[in-house]
Amino acid sequence: PAGQVAKQLGLSQATVSRSLKLLTLPEEVQQQIAAGVIPDSVGYELSQLMDAGEQVLMAEQIASGTMTRDQLQAKRKTKQTDNASGLPSPSRAVARLGAGRSVSVTGNNLTLDAFIAQLEEVLRQARKVRPKGVELKTFLQLLADGAKGTQA
Template sequence: MAPELIRIVPLAEIELVPLNRKSLDEEALAGLTQSMQEVGLLYPPRLTRKGQKYIPSDGYHRILAAMKLGWTEISAIIEEKPLAEGELIQKGLIANSHRIANTPVEKAEAIGRLMEVTGWNASTVAEKLGMSNATVSRLLSILELPEPIRERVHRGDISLSAACELARVEDGAEQADLASKVAAGKLTRDALSGSLKSRKNGHASKPSAAPSPSRVTAKLAGGRAVTVAADSVDLDAFIEVLEEVLGKARKARTQGIELGTFAKMLRDQAN
């Protein structure tokens, strides 16, 4: 393993390369900037050498926040040995899964690039990133979608689970029509899945109406429990809800938001 040092690095020597991101989450960046202004830098970014410059393998937003605050230098963990592109992508994916979460499209594109530069298959990528094979497979299915639909997934108009179902539709016009209905809230992921299964079995039918509301409670050790309620809860929907809440919770943590305030924010957003 390459040696790691903590140094004070001039911001002018850092080249910002957003390896795994299509866009910035301005709201999260603003919260992080305010937090750093009030309490300083709690977690140093991680940098690797690129010629006479440094590039971040973790901490892109913290460096941006420091620049917004007018800082001229920042404490950083330095990896003196230059990293290959595949190593940078891998480190960035792992780090971002614990902080400001990438969108499914950003994760999918980064995983696709990682496979391209390393020659790894999907199973190896899953192992290296600590993901399940099913999660990697679902993310990679996004790359099969045309750019207009992929952009809707990136914006959050279409969920990951619905995107996986849309990737199974071979007819381009039908796929675009179904994507529009999903984005408009006229078609649920389960209704879409049921329609596609019916067609596969030779029983073409119109997408069924949204199923009755249901609730699933997963009980854990120590008296802990997690409850998910939605129009219809299968394992994909259960995972999707947990991932969405986890991403928002991690973002709230970077902003120093307490649990009670976070829960109220979620309620307000849902109304």
């Protein structure tokens, strides 16, 4: 089918196939691509991730500027290598809040209590920096930098 569509539209089959992959993404991610917030090429990289929650989470990081397409691609390739080596993947919980909003939490052996604890930790840290006028992008970078220091 993609070959016939490509021929009729005068496009390459690869272009049509990549465009069709964008339609497999969650609606909120498709909206960000349609609005130009996320480039098509990044949308294609997102479509290569199997988990819809992870697609949403990575799209949020791309949209906020805390992740680039190259970083996404490297992360995806690392994840594929980890999964191929048989390492356990952390579980992910995505709370869809409607109107294109969602909150994702990832962790090993994720339970409701662990989900709540992680949300409370983020809220605690956000409330701590909010009076200082810290922007969201900076806050997310602070969290990422702090997480790097605790991964040993």
